[in-house]
Amino acid sequence: MANYEFEVVGWDASVGGGIRYVGGSTTDFRIGARGGGGINFPVDSYSLMDLNYNMTEGAYSVSLYVTNVLDNDALGNATAFDSFPSPIATGNPVRPRTIGAVVSMSF
Secondary structure (H helix, E strand, C coil): CEEEEEEECCEEEEEEEEEEEECCEECCCCCCCCCCCCCCCEECCEEEEEEEEEEEECCEEEEEEEECCCCCCCEEEEEEECCCCCCEEEEEECCCCEEEEEEEECC
């Protein structure tokens, strides 16, 4: 994560970004065999990029952000079971591109 701080019309501001990398893995440490309880299901590596912009003046703050800027599709995690009559594999995708804003006041 990198942030660059500066001033805009008397407000403290910053812009930043980061890249998240998750290496490939498998769903089990064992090589599965029928009735063994687990199977080795590969999960590919992936990278995601995030950006943010913040402005603060006294008690007021405004933030804008974008996560997964490139809207990459990836499997965040996975689980696989060697069950009868066939193996079952499930997984959760990473969150798609998300754009948001936060406006706050401290008191």
